[in-house]
Amino acid sequence: MNKRNKDRLYADLKREILTLELEPGANLDETSLSAKYGISRTPLREVFRQLAGDGYIEIRDNRGTIVSPMNHKSMRDFFMTAPLVYASVSRLAAQNARSEQIRDLREVQANFRRAARSGSVEDLVFWNDRFHLAIGEIADNQYLMPSLRRLLIDHARIGQTFWRARNAEMRQRIETAADQHDRLIDAIEAGDEETAVALTLDHWALSRDHMEMFVRPDPLPIPSGFAAAEVE
Amino acid sequence: MNKRNKDRLYADLKREILTLELEPGANLDETSLSAKYGISRTPLREVFRQLAGDGYIEIRDNRGTIVSPMNHKSMRDFFMTAPLVYASVSRLAAQNARSEQIRDLREVQANFRRAARSGSVEDLVFWNDRFHLAIGEIADNQYLMPSLRRLLIDHARIGQTFWRARNAEMRQRIETAADQHDRLIDAIEAGDEETAVALTLDHWALSRDHMEMFVRPDPLPIPSGFAAAEVE
DNA sequence: AGAAAGTAGATTGTATACATATTGTAGATT
DNA sequence: AATCTACAATATGTATACAATCTACTTTCT
16 A cells, blocks of 8 residues: 555645745755655656646756745745736636535635644644635636646745744734635625635735745844945 | 657657647557657656646546546636736736847747748647747746646647638638737837737637637527427 | 456556766876 | 866666556356
């Protein structure tokens, strides 16, 4: 039953990449990984190929495999593209949702709430990802899904700090995000496209404002002696 | 030097799928393909995994590999999603284009014109695909690219009949499409986003009207004796 | 006769050994 | 001393043999 191990490897790598346990650009060693999971390099390499197709990793000919890197440009592209795709997906979800899908979505949201109470960053990242992926599945559009999946990978990675609540204000933000999830579910269930889109953009703005703070933090105060130095 | 054969297999399968030489849903046999290309099943399966990630084929556990199928729903999704993605990509291309990219794009367009003159359907499909892919590369947005790629696969397959000019009117359509390509290049080069978007939507509408005719053709005339029969 | 169960053949999935390419290091050369 | 080259060590890529699974057909039982 090595299929089990192969699936576990696939799921583990995904999770470790989303939670930054594996950093962008980190090298993935075939030999040690295959030993760790008790499978040979053949199926392991197939898992790599699949993850590369999903956008999690990059396979470079004869030069090893790395976790998909992130740089300034990818941040820019991300902030530019996410609203378009997320809003479109929410609209389609509102058009298509079936009652049992809403039930599943509420289930995911319950797990998200639990993670918020327990304060586990890893769980919050995981269930937030699942929440938005579930909406994507309700939207059920094979042409938008690839971009949504790619966006969600970096959403999880960039947004990592969002969930790491260190003070009351940040805990409040998480609470707000959770409330928006609930209202989004309601709008989707009601088939109210416009509200779903508006809520999605609000939800997005909340994340973005916070994330941008970490991407482009306020500069450190400059000691008087270095006041003329150039800062990049 | 079997890397050559591996690359050839990858390129050949892509082309054969885009040109419908391999029909949607067609089965891909590992043994015969690996024999045909003189490579073993191991690298062949990696090519499969990669093509699956690109959306060309589907690998089903223990049940073989098939060319990505098309059905009524995928047509619907396609017509719904393409304008959004194509327009966004054109806008980004107009924002980012660099002169040597424009040069490459004109090169592709020249090949497209040649194919139009020669009347080779296969070449028209291929170069039209390349043209829109090149615009995607100019847009240079890793989050939109996955959806654009997926759309272009089915654009080529659905639009197959568009290029099969059987009369003067259809040849005129191809001529119009080629002119739109030229004007789109000009708009992108000039950085004129709004015109690029408008031209893209026009270009799209031209294809769509034609394609829909083949997807949902005019019903056959009903013989008088069957006038009451239900037609779906 | 029809349904269920078993079996042979074909196909997909995996392990291992081997081939090829890359990287780092030591020694030679200028 | 710096650079180049040769070679060893390491990692990636491929072929082949074998194992597991599925499919279709035959046999058995009711």
